[in-house]
Amino acid sequence: MLELWPSISIDYTEIQENKKKLNEIVNGTFSVLIIENFYDVNLCNTIIQRINSKTKNHDNMTKIGISLVSYANRKKDYFIQANIIRKTLRDIFFGIQDPRKKIHDLLGEFFPNKEISIAVEKGKKYACGIIRLHGLEDSASLHRDNVSYEAKNFNVSKFPIQLSTVLYIQQSEKGGELVLYRKPWEKSDERYRNIEFGYKREVVANSTQHVKIKPSQGDLVIINPNYYHEILPVKGSKRRITLGLFLAFSKYGKKIVTWS
Numbered sequence: 001m002l003e004l005w006p007s008i009s010i011d012y013t014e015i016q017e018n019k020k021k022l023n024e025i026v027n028g029t030f031s032v033l034i035i036e037n038f039y040d041v042n043l044c045n046t047i048i049q050r051i052n053s054k055t056k057n058h059d060n061m062t063k064i065g066i067s068l069v070s071y072a073n074r075k076k077d078y079f080i081q082a083n084i085i086r087k088t089l090r091d092i093f094f095g096i097q098d099p100r101k102k103i104h105d106l107l108g109e110f111f112p113n114k115e116i117s118i119a120v121e122k123g124k125k126y127a128c129g130i131i132r133l134h135g136l137e138d139s140a141s142l143h144r145d146n147v148s149y150e151a152k153n154f155n156v157s158k159f160p161i162q163l164s165t166v167l168y169i170q171q172s173e174k175g176g177e178l179v180l181y182r183k184p185w186e187k188s189d190e191r192y193r194n195i196e197f198g199y200k201r202e203v204v205a206n207s208t209q210h211v212k213i214k215p216s217q218g219d220l221v222i223i224n225p226n227y228y229h230e231i232l233p234v235k236g237s238k239r240r241i242t243l244g245l246f247l248a249f250s251k252y253g254k255k256i257v258t259w260s
């Protein structure tokens, strides 16, 4: 039977006392750090309205933004698309507190001795933030995110520690839970890889712990995405809308870089 892999929940106002907790996410002692009330619910609703008007006639749209691993072998295109999408995202956050900036500021509180910035390579800026839209019955099958293995030709792959931040802009009425397994990716898991996306369930067969969470609108979660995770099918009429941003760093290095 699977045991519970403990998670940590704190309120946004309690960051100072909990600065060390992020290490527990990096090393897998805890599954996820949930920062409740991170982003104002009214601002989430403004963003939702803007997203709804942008996606009104595009029912099949699953994201606004780009993800680096989809461009792993198309580096030039990645940077071109990153600049195009930058304008769209700026429009969505125009005139309100930019949640990506707020995530950068939060990282500054967790790591006061490091410099935090969007990753840049040979003068080219990486994409910053991907909005994921999960409609009725949409899910994300079992996967892990590891740019060090998946995108070796990008400089961000050189950092040993990678984390993922996810802001819940809108939560689904039912379903849409995030499930994490206490099983980090290893090379031999590649035999379980699906052709299209993700991994076969056998890959977590020996994992003894997992956690299932359903954060609220405005909450930010931080996970170590090298541990397998999945999103269960969304139920009900409301879409699950999140903003994702990766970050990477080394223990003693000065820099933290972000991208999507």
Ligand SMILES: O=C(O)CCC(=O)C(=O)O
Binding pocket: 140, 145, 164, 166, 178, 225, 229, 230, 231, 242, 244
């Ligand atoms: O949306 C979530 O809860 C998790 C996102 C996710 O699966 C990912 O960033 O790989």
